[in-house]
């Protein structure tokens with residue numbers, strides 16, 4: 233019997249321990265076979281024989297159980313060691329997404345104006361004639377409506393052609409002073425190297441009591457903003473026309489690619505047009521019922537900014553989901 237106890241004690245795996253259990257206590261195990269001999273033992277010796285066997289059985293069972301606990305612990309430790317994860321290991325193969333250049337640029341601009349205490353407003357993409365045109369001083373049949381080729385729906389709603397209707401919605405629902413930006417998607421029937429039918433604008437509107445807000449305020453805010461976005465560029469205000477501002481201007485910066493010397497991107501002019509702006513037209517205040525107010529507004533194309541910041545030549549490439557382009561913005 234000691235021979236079996238030694239074997240059990242030196243078992244080195246749960247499998248070999250199980251084999252030993254079968255060989256001793258199993259149906260044909262040595263002890264089971266000993267118990268079978270009981271019937272042939274003469275009466276007076278039966279008790280001693282049985283007691284002896286039971287003691288051996290108890291010793292073996294105890295040894296098997298004790299060894300099992302040890303081997304299970306060893307097996308668990310080996311398994312844990314094998315499955316250990318090195319959380320400090322850096323995986324160069326891991327592929328992650330990246331922020332789209334348009335979102336990146338939009339976030340940057342929105343954050344800049346939020347830091348100046350501008351509120352962020354939103355409006356619907358499906359607009360009506362009143363908010364998109366009429367209230368912005370573009371009466372029906374006004375030729376300036378052609379400036380923005382419009383997608384019309386069957387029910388005479390339209391896809392907003394600019395973020396300026398958010399100016400109207402904000403003034404109709406809020407009191408002055410107003411200092412807001414409206415980032416969002418806009419739509420025009422246009423498609424070429426520099427136009428996509430869907431693009432993004434950021435509108436800004438500042439309104440307060442009469443004579444409080446001037447073109448000088450507008451100019452200061454824009455020059456600071458453009459320096460923040462493009463570095464030490466020259467900024468030029470060029471007289472222009474928008475029905476909803478008077479006076480109106482288009483703003484150019486010296487070309488970020490050739491530093492104003494003239495190149496293909498700026499069509500040899502040395503200047504890049506970046507946004508439209510002006511002092512809010514009195515007719516716009518009239519259409520929202522504002523009396524004795526003054527204000528300025530501007531609107532910019534986010535894609536145009538993204539292209540200039542990241543040196544992207546074809547606007548359409550921003551919307552082709554090409555990973556070779558998007559992967560460069562990680």
Ligand code: PHE
Pocket residue numbers: 393394395396435474477508509510529530531532
């Ligand atoms: N809404 C004009 C556009 O889409 C931009 C603009 C906004 C101009 C506000 C002046 C003031 O072209």
